[in-house]
Amino acid sequence: MKAIIIEDETAAVNSLKAILQQNSVADIEVVAELESIEDSIEWFQSSSPPDIIFMDIHLADGLAFTIFEQVEVAAPVVFTTAYDEYALQAFQVSSIDYLLKPITLNSLEHALNKFLLFNPTERREHILRTNAMIENRKEVKKLLVMLADKFYPLPVDDICYFYTAREKVTAHTFDGKKHPVDRTLDTLYEQLNQQNFFRANRQFIISRKSVKDVDLWSGNRLSVNLFIPVPERIVISKVKTPIFKKWIMQEED
Secondary structure, eight states: OEEEEEOSOHHHHHHHHHHHHHOSSOOOEEEEEEOSHHHHHHHHHHSOOOSEEEEOSEETTEETHHHHHHSOOOSOEEEEESOSTTHHHHTTTTEEEEEESSOOHHHHHHHHHHHHHTOHHHHHHHHHHHHHHHHHOOOOSEEEEEETTEEEEEEGGGEEEEEEETTEEEEEETTSOEEEESSOHHHHHHHSOTTTEEEOSSSEEEEGGGEEEEEEEGGGEEEEEESSOOSSOEEEOTTTHHHHHHHHHSOOO
């Protein structure tokens, strides 16, 4: 699903993109990030409409409703704003939801589910894509790793966590050993059982069995402690915290 974001605050754009990446409703590609009414009008005049638009109301050069007065907006809009007084005006244009900042994963997924509900074609394609991903996903039971000039299989169940630094990935087993892995964390995470492994941040994928306890950290984040030493603190972001809590409470396969 192709989306555009109309927002003049860089932090808000980055936060929304992070939540979009974490959502479990739809696979979303952000094709444009626009900061102003002027930029948005120019984009709509020269580009094919996206599938969905995430739009702040207060932009640097005025209220976003001006965009609808200047060009045809042929896509459903999810308004993302810190102000609640524009809700009625928002639903007079092509709005399907009105989300108050800070945007949460739950509120975003609610908006996306509403989008799919009112777009049968997109809903069917989403179901087909999801089914295809499930059928094609091959869960890895062992990894082929290298030691000196030899390769050997490493059972995934023996792995406490994966860690990446300087573009190198290592698997750390419960016996304290390190094993170089010739895959990125992104690739690994797609192939691992995601009930048993969690992508904590850009540096770590952790095993459920490895989690000793969790500390509250600054900024509504979490700090995860494992049963073996780690090269740096494992911090779960504010955005990922509710996802982590849900994951850690699930039963392991």
